[in-house]
Amino acid sequence: MNSDLTEEEMRRALFGAAQPEEQVPTPLIKEPVEEVVLAKQVLAPATKKKVAKAFTPRLRVTLRVGNEFEGKMIELIHEADTLSSLLAEQEAVKAAKKKYKYVELVSVKSM
Template sequence: MNPEFTEEEMRRALFGSPAVAEKISDTPADASQSDIEPAQPMNMHQKKKIAKTFTPRLKVTLRVGNEFEGKTYEMIHEADTLSTLLAEQEAVRAAKVKYRYVEVVSVKSM
């Protein structure tokens, strides 16, 4: 490296010279104020529309019952996650509200 370069010359060599940005006007010159209408005030109680996007879903199949080694029922729970562990935990938590014994049979993607 040549010790004769100044800091400014090194910066210019690395990053280039600073370009002058053109100033752009916010409003066009030919637009008139009479064409612009005031915006309506937004209602705060209005619900926002949510765009329907793809949500990953897992289907958890459970075997549930209230008697030990007694009659069991098959229950299906749909979870909005990609994690099989979270889907399984969510399904077991939901089934424990109504049933005492819960067994996970399978976790499949939909």
């Protein structure tokens, strides 16, 4: 083999004879770019609509609370926004335990 091949001969051997394609390159025409300016929209201050208050189920929990064992007890009323009497009772007892040591449930009624 002849190892003294020129670059052009190697290209012809690998890629075949180069056939010049007669293409006339179309000149690139740059279209005028419109200048885009982003403007903030001016919005009127949003008026808050008053939503009609939907019916919320409420339960009234009555507790007897105190800080002395078998001492003076006062009645405490707690209103819970739930239909579950168990949740209402737990919520009321939790709130009462923050201030009083002894808590006794009297009743749970719907309002």
